[in-house]
Amino acid sequence: MQPIFDIPEIPLNMQRQDGSPITRAHIVAEARSWIGTRFVDQHAEKGVATDCYGFVRGVLSAIGVLPDGYESQLPEAALVYHRPNGAMMKRVCDERLTPVQVNRLQPGDFLLLRVARQPQHFAIVGDSVYPGHLSLIHALGPSAPASVVEMRFDRPWTERVVGAYAIPGLEDWAA
Numbered sequence: 001m002q003p004i005f006d007i008p009e010i011p012l013n014m015q016r017q018d019g020s021p022i023t024r025a026h027i028v029a030e031a032r033s034w035i036g037t038r039f040v041d042q043h044a045e046k047g048v049a050t051d052c053y054g055f056v057r058g059v060l061s062a063i064g065v066l067p068d069g070y071e072s073q074l075p076e077a078a079l080v081y082h083r084p085n086g087a088m089m090k091r092v093c094d095e096r097l098t099p100v101q102v103n104r105l106q107p108g109d110f111l112l113l114r115v116a117r118q119p120q121h122f123a124i125v126g127d128s129v130y131p132g133h134l135s136l137i138h139a140l141g142p143s144a145p146a147s148v149v150e151m152r153f154d155r156p157w158t159e160r161v162v163g164a165y166a167i168p169g170l171e172d173w174a175a
Helices: 024-033 052-062 086-096
Strands: 110-115 118-130 133-140 147-152 161-166
Touching (some): 024 052, 024 133, 052 118, 052 133, 086 110, 086 118
Antiparallel strands (some): 118 133, 133 147
């Protein structure tokens, strides 16, 4: 049985420590710095181990979008997912982020993807390392390659998108 709880609103910071705005380029660069981090469920440490939620959370923390200590504001049940609650994940994304149409994705946007039948996988959209295509940066596991990877964002991934989102107030691509 999955826990039911409300996740409090966490204020997002959209400025770097030097006062400059956080941009999509910052998200993509930080996401790429996690490539090769091995997949381990319930982890979130760059270069050591992460899952898809820990990866996205770690990227946002590293660039300063999430405030220090934000996890202490979450109910204990929100910190431990033995089985992801897809409906809750979709609801929180819909309420807290800016929905984006899949055909209008930009690097630095976030995706909630279906695995099997449930929305339970997070990814970050990368820029065009594959000519004519965006990329998908995510913690892929537990099967091979079982690490954070960057791959072409095309079928079958486009068919798995349940929600596409931007961070409210995020600056465009220029760093």
